[in-house]
Amino acid sequence: MSGSLPGVSIVKPLMGIDTFLEGNLESHFTLQYPKYELLLCVQDEQDPVIGLVNNLRERFPNVDCRLFIGGKDGIVNPMVHNMVPAYENAKYDLVWVSTSRIRASTPILMDLVARAVQDPTVAIVHQLPFMRNDSVHGMAAIVEKVAFGCNLGKQYLSLSQLGTHIFTGMSYLVRKPYLDKVGGLAYYGRYLAEDFCLSRDLLISGYQLVLSAFPAEQMVATASLPSYKDRMVRWWRLRLSMMPVVTLVLEPLTESLLLGAYTSWAVYYLFDVNPYCAMLVHLAVWIILDYAQLKRIQNGPLPFSFPAFLAAWWLRELLNWIVYAQGLANPRRVFWGRSTYKLQHGGLTTAVTSKPSVPM
Template sequence: MAYSYSKWKLHRTVDRSPPEQPYPGVSILKPLTGVDPNLFSNLETFFTLDYPMYELLFCVENEHDPAVMLVNSLIHKHPHIDARLFTGGLRVGVNPKINNMQPAYLAAKYPLVLISDAGIRMRDDSLLDMVQHMRDDVAIVHQMPFVCDAEGFAAVYEKVFFGTAQARMYLGADFMGINCHVGMSSLVRRCALEEAGGLRAFADYLAEDYFMAKDIVSRGWKMRVSSLPALQNSGTRSVGALQARLRRWARLRIAMIPTTAMLEPLSECMPLGAGAAWAAGQLFGAEPLPFFLVHVLVWFLSDWLMLRSVQNGSPPFTKVQFLLGWVWSECCAPFVLAAALLSPEISYKKKPKERNVRIAAMCEPYLQTRFRC
């Protein structure tokens, strides 16, 4: 289902012809913390967007952060782009990202707001594509997470995960109308966000993107995935860093939607194949091992097609590298979920101060997971 949907949904040709009515302006919020080797080139892609009217609002929590100098140099290099820098943030809750963005959000002047993480690299037509998906009844247009091409096993692992397991979940959920909103690159209609209380209304949630989408959609608005994926382009990649990130996401899912999270192993290749092989042996007398191997082979080939669809062509590595990355990704998935279950405390961005945070009203009383900011 996800593969068929991806062939229809992703990588459509962006219509660059002049519209009947002018496109609305977009305020782009860029929360930044620290500098990685690709940050300069990632940010510069926002200065070269093919869109008629937008502003760039950079948010840095600490005025001594090295990102300040980098942003100022880009503003000086592209004086024709409406860009401003906000430092210091404004504490409105426990979520450091919301606190960092709050002054820029209050100063934003356009009806559409794009929240874009520091590691995102934009194609010149990505914003235009997102705005074209913003119909009158749509309040959120978000990009499906994917990654830029890079070298090394960690890059293969990252691309395989986001191009197969993550893509299956994301596209399948969008097709069925399930909230799959990830806020790393998300265009929001400001009036709909203000109806929900603005950004500060979600400052007490660590998974602010999920609850923002849940609240806005509950008010009758719709949500769409754009046709161009979000290209994450971190300058430092490692297997451990990606697995730490996946564990953090798993802990959030367990806290927010525990009943669904408990069923996650049934969506993974190895546990599902083992269970299906046992069931086929019990019900039909089939040999479990050949059944399991055929199951894994079909899953592997399907994931190869899925990755090619998300990549819009051949991935930048060989089939042998894909096999190694795929086996590693699939074998690690159950252990990542188990680690999240055994250690439910969430560490967010390695902040030095630790606070126990309650996910709050929308999470229901049974959610007792402790959070560390």
């Protein structure tokens, strides 16, 4: 069985050190898979993460690991800029892009590979963004877990089931020859949302995107509400530049409060039902279903109580309207780390100021 498994090149961009990084990296060095290589990418030769990488390479000398320092010139997206040298030197056709916050495991890798080889038309196997329980400390981290498991989770799971395009590049396995046919990773470095654009073009070319059975095990060391809000604003502006009608018109209709307001008005107008009661029932059902879905994705106990879930759920709902307002206030500017970017229609990006300092 192990001899029939294809080789996998794991590309992991790194920048700086946080509380969970050593554990994240070590989980890649200890994978029980017969044939894989670990390609670690660092932008700056002075980055302290290099010392950690060298230590792990000494501890696990049998792991095929290479370190790439620097990037490829002419690429706007800082993470793609960092990853391209490793991607272009990958030995195997299957490339697992695993960002720095992702914790790996053998069952996850086996599932990614199994789904990739089940059908020759599968170009990408991706994971639902999620958070591991042991990285959830404080209300901000709970909000992130609830956001990924509830709001994003329901869209991700339902649209993937319907075969509709939805994809985030936090953790995914891609067939390199297929991606190279549509331009290669470097080509998509002109977009900040390179994950959306490359997956869209692969779909247009007739390939499939398949969802893994395992959510991405993200470990966030320093969660905060401002950083969460800023990330959501950045993602919203990117979606607006690429899908303005969907983002401005349809996306708000997936929010519980706006949909509840429309529903309450409709049942009052059509059936003379008290709109306040209708809204309360709507919210209660929505919250119960979200909680059930979160527990289903977790597939085990949650690291917080139901009252904490309720508080985080309401915080996310209210923060999302701040995200919409702030996103509309300056829709063509995106701030990532210490860098500022200008978005064009269709997602093309130019750097206004560029000082790479973003967590990968």
